[in-house]
Structures are given as C-alpha cells and as structure tokens.
Amino acid sequence: MTDTAKAAVADAYQELKGVLARKYAHVDIAMVEAEPGSLARQEALDTELVELGAGDDGELHGAVEQILRVVRHYSPQAAEPMGVQERFNLGSIITLLRAAAADDNPWIMVDLGRLLEDLGELDEAETWYRRAAATGDTDAVNNLEILHRKRGEIGDAEP
Structure with missing residues (x-):
C-alpha cells in the first residue's frame, strides 16, 4: 500500500472513530483493533452497534461511505499484503461496515x-x-x- 493510500485510509478511519467516540462513547472499538481476526469480538461490536441503532445514523453512514470511497479509490492496493497496523484498521472498518450494512x-x-x-x-x-x-x-x-x-x-x- 502506498504512503498516500495509507494516509487516506488512516484519515478516513480516524474520522469514523471520531464519530463513534462522540456519539457512541461507550462502544469499545479497541477490542476489535487489538484482535482484528477475532470473530467473537467482531460480532460483539456488530451487535452492540446494531442494538444502539447505529445503522440509522446518517453521520456514521457518511463516515463509513467516505472510507468506502477511499478504499475503492485505492482498491488495487487494498488486497496487497499489509502491515499489522493497516490490517487491523481494515478489519475494524469491515466490522463497522457489517454493522452498518445490517440495516x-x-x-x-x-x-x-x-x-x-x-x-x-x-x-x-x-x-x-x-x-x-x-x-x-x-x-x-x-x-x-x-x-x-x-x-x-x-x-x-x-x-
């Protein structure tokens, strides 16, 4: 992944995390970031966000859509082998997208x-x-x- 792609994904991801922190402060995304491959942690986050009605949150959807635009723009690099930081950010993004798509x-x-x-x-x-x-x-x-x-x-x- 190029430095430009990493920076763009990181910026979009930080924006999404900011929305989550501001509107869903008690939701613990760090649990997925710590173990991005853990399906149990992903499912717990999915469930929590769905129960809180995050699927209906327009601002959250906008942040998710921005990540999708960035990832789509750099999609040829998205499938390349990535370092740990990029993998867990992408894993967290996918988990959040699953929660948003559940709506x-x-x-x-x-x-x-x-x-x-x-x-x-x-x-x-x-x-x-x-x-x-x-x-x-x-x-x-x-x-x-x-x-x-x-x-x-x-x-x-x-x-």
Whole structure:
C-alpha cells in the first residue's frame, strides 16, 4: 500500500472513530483493533452497534461511505499484503461496515461485498451481494453474476 493510500485510509478511519467516540462513547472499538481476526469480538461490536441503532445514523453512514470511497479509490492496493497496523484498521472498518450494512442499506452491502471480494473473501462477498440483490439493487445482481463467472458457476447468480 502506498504512503498516500495509507494516509487516506488512516484519515478516513480516524474520522469514523471520531464519530463513534462522540456519539457512541461507550462502544469499545479497541477490542476489535487489538484482535482484528477475532470473530467473537467482531460480532460483539456488530451487535452492540446494531442494538444502539447505529445503522440509522446518517453521520456514521457518511463516515463509513467516505472510507468506502477511499478504499475503492485505492482498491488495487487494498488486497496487497499489509502491515499489522493497516490490517487491523481494515478489519475494524469491515466490522463497522457489517454493522452498518445490517440495516439493509444496499449501497453499503454492495460496497462491503466489493471490498471483501478484493480481499479474497468470496463467500462473504457473495452473502452481501445476495442480501443487496434481494432489495432489488441491480449493481448487486451484476456483481453477483460476475463473482459466479469468476468461480465458473454460471447460472447460480440468482439472489
């Protein structure tokens, strides 16, 4: 990941953390940052944010969308091997996106799917594409079809 990409992702991530600190001060994102690979910690954070109604928070969605724009801009670098700092920031971002997508926002679900696909997490990417496609999102249907073609699974793209 280039220094410019690292700085852009770090800036967007700090903005997101600022929104969380200001509006959801008791939510402990540090637990995911400390162990980004821990599914239990990711699920705990997801659950806590969903229970607090973070999925309906426009400011939080804006911060998440900014991260998505930055990651999408630098997506060729997103899948490159990264250092520990970048990996746990990306892991935290993905966890927060999962929480935001839980509110059935198809735009976030599609972008989360794209990010996961870029990172090689094809099964989870497919899950998010299918959820977005079920809302009628045409980008999700197209991405699902492309994913199935990549896998050689033509005909399995229905939501």
